[in-house]
Amino acid sequence: MSSLATKRSRRFTGWHMMAVLLLFFGTIFTANALMAWNASRSWSGLVVQNTYIASQEFNTKVAEAERLAASGIEGRIETASGQFRYVLVQDGKPLPTADRVLASFKRPVEEHEDFEIELDRKADGVFVAGRSLKKGQWIADLRVLAGGETIYRQAVRFIATGDGK
Numbered sequence: 001m002s003s004l005a006t007k008r009s010r011r012f013t014g015w016h017m018m019a020v021l022l023l024f025f026g027t028i029f030t031a032n033a034l035m036a037w038n039a040s041r042s043w044s045g046l047v048v049q050n051t052y053i054a055s056q057e058f059n060t061k062v063a064e065a066e067r068l069a070a071s072g073i074e075g076r077i078e079t080a081s082g083q084f085r086y087v088l089v090q091d092g093k094p095l096p097t098a099d100r101v102l103a104s105f106k107r108p109v110e111e112h113e114d115f116e117i118e119l120d121r122k123a124d125g126v127f128v129a130g131r132s133l134k135k136g137q138w139i140a141d142l143r144v145l146a147g148g149e150t151i152y153r154q155a156v157r158f159i160a161t162g163d164g165k
Helices: 002-009 014-042 051-069
Strands: 073-080 083-090 100-106 115-123 126-128 136-146 149-160
Touching (some): 051 149, 073 136
Antiparallel strands (some): 100 136, 115 126
């Protein structure tokens, strides 16, 4: 009698199959939903208008970036209370040769808050945005000029903590 009860308890029934299918497809659905949610929240917003032209300009841009990096100039951003401050140094000393800094501020995903501005020079190597920034993620594309020639270029992704309007 006990061997008959053992056989019945070990039978694979339709309920078992339904449980296996629900676990299998539930796992796949959960993994896909998690990846889709993560992708939508972490999209960088990097888009080029024409991929062919971008590919043709790639080597030129890499050569320019290497030339500018070899200059020894380094830029550092500071944000507080919605203000943006850009400090330039060369070999650890303030950069006196920089006349102007042109900045393009962009949101990583949206375009309606993007703007371009020339930073105000406060001292040797210190430039400040005359406009406050709203709280959140920004990308600043900064171009440093001396005598009309670009001597340094930097793109920085940062989080503004200020209360800009």
